Structures are given as C-alpha cells and as structure tokens.
Amino acid sequence: MPARIPVMDPEDGAVVGYAAQTTVDEVSGAIGHLADSWRNEWPAWERERALGRAAETIADRSERFTALIAAEGVKTAAEARDEVTRCVETLWLAASASGELLGESLPFDATPRGAGKIGWYARAPLGVVGAITPYNDPLNLVAHKVAPALLAGNGVILKPSEHTPLTALAFAEVLLEVGVPGDRIAVVCGGPDVGRAIVSDPRIAALSFTGGPRTAEAITRTAGVKKLLMELGGNNPTVVCEDADLELAAAAVVDGAFGAAGQNCLSVQRVYVHARVHDRFLDGVIARTKQRRVGSKRATDSDIGPLIDEQAARKVECLVDRAIGQGARALTGARRHGVFYEPTVLVDVPEGSDVMTAEVFGPVVAIEPFTSYAAVVASANTVGQALHAGVFTASVTTARTLSQQLHAGCVLVNATSDFRIDAMPFGGFGSTGIGREGVRHAVRELSAPKSVVLAE
Numbered sequence: 001m002p003a004r005i006p007v008m009d010p011e012d013g014a015v016v017g018y019a020a021q022t023t024v025d026e027v028s029g030a031i032g033h034l035a036d037s038w039r040n041e042w043p044a045w046e047r048e049r050a051l052g053r054a055a056e057t058i059a060d061r062s063e064r065f066t067a068l069i070a071a072e073g074v075k076t077a078a079e080a081r082d083e084v085t086r087c088v089e090t091l092w093l094a095a096s097a098s099g100e101l102l103g104e105s106l107p108f109d110a111t112p113r114g115a116g117k118i119g120w121y122a123r124a125p126l127g128v129v130g131a132i133t134p135y136n137d138p139l140n141l142v143a144h145k146v147a148p149a150l151l152a153g154n155g156v157i158l159k160p161s162e163h164t165p166l167t168a169l170a171f172a173e174v175l176l177e178v179g180v181p182g183d184r185i186a187v188v189c190g191g192p193d194v195g196r197a198i199v200s201d202p203r204i205a206a207l208s209f210t211g212g213p214r215t216a217e218a219i220t221r222t223a224g225v226k227k228l229l230m231e232l233g234g235n236n237p238t239v240v241c242e243d244a245d246l247e248l249a250a251a252a253v254v255d256g257a258f259g260a261a262g263q264n265c266l267s268v269q270r271v272y273v274h275a276r277v278h279d280r281f282l283d284g285v286i287a288r289t290k291q292r293r294v295g296s297k298r299a300t301d302s303d304i305g306p307l308i309d310e311q312a313a314r315k316v317e318c319l320v321d322r323a324i325g326q327g328a329r330a331l332t333g334a335r336r337h338g339v340f341y342e343p344t345v346l347v348d349v350p351e352g353s354d355v356m357t358a359e360v361f362g363p364v365v366a367i368e369p370f371t372s373y374a375a376v377v378a379s380a381n382t383v384g385q386a387l388h389a390g391v392f393t394a395s396v397t398t399a400r401t402l403s404q405q406l407h408a409g410c411v412l413v414n415a416t417s418d419f420r421i422d423a424m425p426f427g428g429f430g431s432t433g434i435g436r437e438g439v440r441h442a443v444r445e446l447s448a449p450k451s452v453v454l455a456e
Contacts, residue, residue: 005189007072007166010339011297011306016071019165022188027197030157030186034128035203037183038155046179047151048095053178054147055091058084058171065139068167073138074263076297076305087140087171090422093439094147100443101152106451119453125153126227127205129446130198134210135308136263138164142171144422145208148442150175150184154205157186159198163308165189199223206446210265212359213431229435229445233265233359234387234428236417237380239370239402240281242274244392248414250284252390256418257365258292258343261304262316266388266418269360271367272376278369282331282347285367289332289343304363306339313339316362320344323355323366333363357383373402381407387428388417409436 003021008014022030058065062084069080103122108114131145142160149156160168165187172187188194199207199222206227209219213232220228238256240249256268273281295302307313317336323346324330333344343363349355355366370376380389386408393399393413403411409428412419420426425436435445 005162005165007164009071010074010163010308017166019169019189022190022194024193024197027157027188027194028201030188031128031198031201031203033183034155034157034186038125038128038153040181040183042153042181042184044098044101044151044153047153048098050175050179051091051147051151052095054174054180055088055095057174057178058091059088061174065167065170068170069139069164070297072164072166073135074297074305074308075260076302077300079260079305083137083140086422087143090140090143090439091147093423094143094151094443097148097151097440097443100440101447103449106453116456117453119451121449121451123152123444123447124450125447128155128157128203130201130204130207131156131158132195132198132207132209132211133158133160133168135161135163136260136265138167139171140422141210142168144437144439144442145210146171146175146185148439149208149446150180152443152447154446155184155186157188157198157204159188159190159195162189162191196222208437208442208446216433227445229437229442230433231265231387231427231437232431232433233361234385234432235269235357235359235383236266236386236388236390236408237270237272237383237406238268238390238416239376239380239392239406240271240273240277241391241393241395241398242276243394243398244274244277244281245394245414246277246281246284249392250281250288252392252416252418253285253365254288254292254343256390256416258289258304258363259418261307261341262363263307263312263361264418265359266420267361268365268390268416268418270356270380270383271365272370272380273367275369275371278367282345282367285365286331286345289345292343294337294340294342304340304343307341307362308339310339312361313341316341316360316364319354319358319360319362320346320364323349323353326350326353328353328355328366351379351382357385359385373398377402377405381405384430385428385432386417387426387432388412388420390416
C-alpha cells in the first residue's frame with residue numbers, strides 16, 4: 001500500500017484528508033508517460049471546450065472547493081470563496097485564449113532570396129511542462145499554470161504544495177471528468193524530493209514555479225537547459241502623496257497588508273507617506289487595524305486566520321522582533337499566538353531591516369514618512385523586489401511620473417499593490433521572477449513559434 005501524506009488544518013492540526021506520497025520513481029514514470037503521449041491528437045477546439053466545461057463544473061461545485069481551500073489552507077471561508085470565483089474566471093479566460101496560438105504569414109517577398117517560397121508560422125507546444133505551486137492560492141494558482149499549458153497543447157505534471165494537495169487533486173479530477181485526456185495531466189504529491197525529480201528531469205521542456213527566491217535559485221542550478229517561468233514574490237511598496245484621499249488609502253493599505261494574514265505575494269509591506277499627511281494617515285491605519293479580528297477561519301466574523309504552520313508564524317515573529325531590536329516601534333500587534341500573528345503596524349523601521357528588504361509573508365506593514373519624491377522613488381526601488389506598487393494621488397502628473405519611475409511589474413494608481421485581474425500580464429523584474437503569468441501571456445510563454453516554408 002502506498003505511503004500517505006496526512007493533510008492537516010493549520011489552525012488546529014486536525015487531519016482533513018490524505019494524499020498518496022509519490023515516489024521519485026513514480027515521478028519519472030509519470031513524466032515518461034506524458035513525454036510519450038503529449039503529441040497525441042487533441043485539437044484546440046477540444047481543449048477550449050474542456051476548459052470551459054471545467055469552469056462550469058467548478059462553479060457548480062463552488063461550496064465543495066471553498067470548503068477544501070478553507071480546511072487545508074490559511075484562508076477564511078470568505079477568502080476561499082473568492083478564490084473559487086477567480087479560478088472560474090481563469091478557466092474561462094483560458095478557454096477563450098486560443099487566439100494566442102495564431103501566427104502570421106512570413107514575408108518572403110521582402111528579400112530576393114525568398115523568391116518562389118511561401119510560408120507561415122503558428123505557435124506550437126513546448127512538450128511536458130512541470131508546474132510547482134504554493135499553498136497560499138491552492139486552486140487559482142494551479143489553474144493559472146495548468147490551464148494555459150493545456151490550451152497550448154502541452155502535457156503537464158503538477159506538484160502542489162504538500163500543505164494543500166487536496167484542492168489540486170480535486171481540480172485534476174474535474175479536468176479528467178470534463179474531457180482532458182489522462183495522458184495530458186499528472187499530479188504528484190510530496191516534498192522537496194518530488195520537486196527535484198521534476199526539475200532535474202531532462203524530458204521536462206519548461207518549468208512554471210511559484211515560490212521563494214531561495215528555492216528558485218536551487219531550481220536554476222538543477223534544471224539544466226529548459227525554459228523557466230517563475231513568480232518569486234516581493235516586498236511591495238505603496239506611496240501615499242500629500243494630495244491623496246487618505247480614507248481610501250488607509251482602508252486599502254489595511255486590506256492589502258492583512259488579507260490572507262499577509263500570505264500573499266502582492267501583500268502591501270512598505271508604505272511611504274508624505275510627511276504633511278503622515279500622522280493623519282497613520283491614525284486611520286491604526287484605527288482600522290485595531291478593528292481587524294484575528295480568529296478561527298471557521299468564524300464568520302474573523303478577518304485574519306492562521307499562518308500555514310507555527311514555523312511560518314515564528315519566522316514572522318522573528319523578523320518583527322529583529323526590526324524592533326534595530327529601533328522600529330510596533331503601534332499594533334507584534335504578538336504571536338501559536339499559528340496566529342496579530343496584524344502589526346511598524347514605524348521607524350531602519351531601511352536595511354529585513355522588514356524593508358525581504359518578503360515577510362505575514363500580517364506586517366511598515367509605514368514611513370517622506371518629503372522628497374526623488375528620495376521616495378529611490379527608497380521604493382532599492383529593494384528591487386516589487387511585483388506591484390501602489391500610488392495614491394489626485395494628480396495625473398504625479399501618477400504618470402511615479403508610475404514611470406517605480407520599478408515594478410505593475411503600478412496601480414489610487415490602489416495598493418494587492419490587486420490583479422487574471423487577464424493581465426503578471427510578474428516583476430529582477431529577483432521577483434522570470435517571464436509573465438496571466439492566462440493569455442502564459443499561453444505564449446508555454447508555446448513557441450514554429451515556421452513552415454513551402455518551396456516551388
């Protein structure tokens with residue numbers, strides 16, 4: 001009988017289910033099966049229909065998926081329900097994205113050497129795609145990797161987080177049920193050894209990974225020659241200008257910093273506020289933060305649930321304690337209760353502190369005043385880890401200037417970093433990752449131009 005992985009509710013350690021532990025040999029066998037069969041006929045129209053039916057099926061089973069996400073993960077029921085809704089949107093986007101696979105005719109008449117030839121190119125699948133996903137969005141991030149890869153015609157081997165495999169397995173069951181061929185998708189469960197077996201296999205044509213930079217560095221050393229698509233999180237800044245709507249900005253920062261207990265790659269972590277409005281803005285943030293209730297995911301009045309495990313909570317605790325030891329002050333929170341961490345607002349944080357330079361991945365936000373726009377841009381860009389950035393201002397000129405100067409994959413005006421729609425290109429620069437997700441863009445990342453030339 002195969003070994004089983006107990007899947008536990010991070011809140012209380014209760015076992016909510018089991019997943020079969022995949023061995024390294026089984027990973028190799030699954031990749032071999034996909035490598036042998038991904039070229040089998042599966043027309044684009046059938047791929048589109050299957051993904052559309054998957055969207056309908058998950059919408060019909062929304063409560064089941066909501067319960068799974070909330071049970072094995074970190075989200076409250078309301079947050080889990082929102083994730084299911086987004087997954088349905090992601091699948092519909094994928095079902096309608098086959099236009100990204102179209103090509104164009106080749107301009108042979110642009111050169112004398114092209115005489116007597118006609119041709120075109122279209123986008124072709126890469127082969128077998130390895131998809132490795134994290135725990136914080138166990139359904140929608142899986143859909144973001146698997147659906148574009150399938151639409152592009154690839155085979156996919158998926159390794160979900162060992163914390164949250166049940167949601168991914170239920171998602172794969174839906175795909176098979178609605179017509180995705182069994183020789184196009186495999187799900188393997190386990191820890192780092194399973195991930196390494198995928199990463200190092202030369203039959204993998206591309207790797208799509210969401211996780212931390214340390215793991216990403218290990219992947220790049222191990223992967224060999226294959227395409228890499230990586231989203232590695234970030235330390236996202238928000239700039240609140242002197243003419244900002246302070247109520248709007250304070251509410252958005254609190255939502256963006258503490259949603260999903262801060263376990264979100266787009267979480268608001270650094271906020272720079274013009275000195276003329278700093279105190280009023282800070283008062284608004286503190287008042288709203290104190291209204292946030294930390295408690296059980298199952299409680300309808302809970303705003304902030306648990307971290308994924310006590311080790312993660314202790315890491316947040318350590319980062320905050322270290323910042324306080326360096327001179328920072330905590331105006332709220334800064335207390336851990338098992339796997340729960342209270343929403344924490346820090347001020348006077350030294351620029352070199354980990355809170356200002358690394359991804360905390362917990363309910364912590366640092367708020368600092370500024371007087372010079374040139375200086376605040378330099379501070380915001382120093383980290384080089386911004387997936388998104390936010391700017392609050394009433395000035396179109398200021399919005400345009402800062403959006404050009406801030407080094408991030410997306411700059412949101414009168415909103416924080418904590419927003420995306422699933423159709424937009426998603427990713428950052430430098431150490432935030434490689435390539436872009438977002439369904440249409442991922443379809444292009446996971447396919448390549450293939451030309452055909454006809455000579456007389």
